[in-house]
Amino acid sequence: MRKDILIVAFIALLIAVVISGTKIQSVEEYYLTHIDDITEDSETVFISIDARAALDNWDDLESELQSEKYVPKDGMILEETEYVLRPKDTVFDILQRTTRHHQIHMEYQGANENIYNSVYIQGINQLYEFSAGPLSGWMYAVNGEFPDHGVGKYTLEDGDVIEFKYTTDLGRDVQDN
Numbered sequence: 270m271r272k273d274i275l276i277v278a279f280i281a282l283l284i285a286v287v288i289s290g291t292k293i294q295s296v297e298e299y300y301l302t303h304i305d306d307i308t309e310d311s312e313t314v315f316i317s318i319d320a321r322a323a324l325d326n327w328d329d330l331e332s333e334l335q336s337e338k339y340v341p342k343d344g345m346i347l348e349e350t351e352y353v354l355r356p357k358d359t360v361f362d363i364l365q366r367t368t369r370h371h372q373i374h375m376e377y378q379g380a381n382e383n384i385y386n387s388v389y390i391q392g393i394n395q396l397y398e399f400s401a402g403p404l405s406g407w408m409y410a411v412n413g414e415f416p417d418h419g420v421g422k423y424t425l426e427d428g429d430v431i432e433f434k435y436t437t438d439l440g441r442d443v444q445d446n
Contacts, residue, residue, distance in 0.1 A: 387419025
């Protein structure tokens with residue numbers, strides 16, 4: 270009997286420790302994690318996600334992706350949105366926070382998984398490389414320029430404007446948009 274009481278007390282103590290040390294979040298709280306409030310002193314950047322090129326090549330898009338769920342009527346998955354810039358933030362850091370906050374699907378290949386030693390964006394909002402033909406995929410620009418290195422290596426500065434653009438022609442169709 271005494272042994273049973275000790276076992277029950279131990280289990281109750283264990284449960285109390287686990288519960289007190291575990292932060293239980295709602296789905297909304299999870300997606301808001303790591304989003305900073307913008308103040309007067311905040312350094313900020315802007316980001317947008319544009320899939321208008323997929324609209325222009327609708328017939329080349331995989332049939333299961335021919336839906337407003339994946340490519341909105343205006344082609345904009347995310348209009349320009351402002352985020353707090355933290356020290357040493359890269360384009361990838363901002364993209365990750367943005368897609369998490371807005372619950373937009375994003376898949377990437379880590380820097381240690383490719384020969385370029387940089388993060389590679391495979392898909393956003395279910396649009397992947399080759400989803401709209403052999404020359405399609407995601408590109409990014411900062412302040413209107415398309416960098417020659419990956420998203421994980423581009424460190425941002427206050428006021429930078431990041432644009433993720435889905436291309437269907439190796440970037441020729443989005444260079445001037």
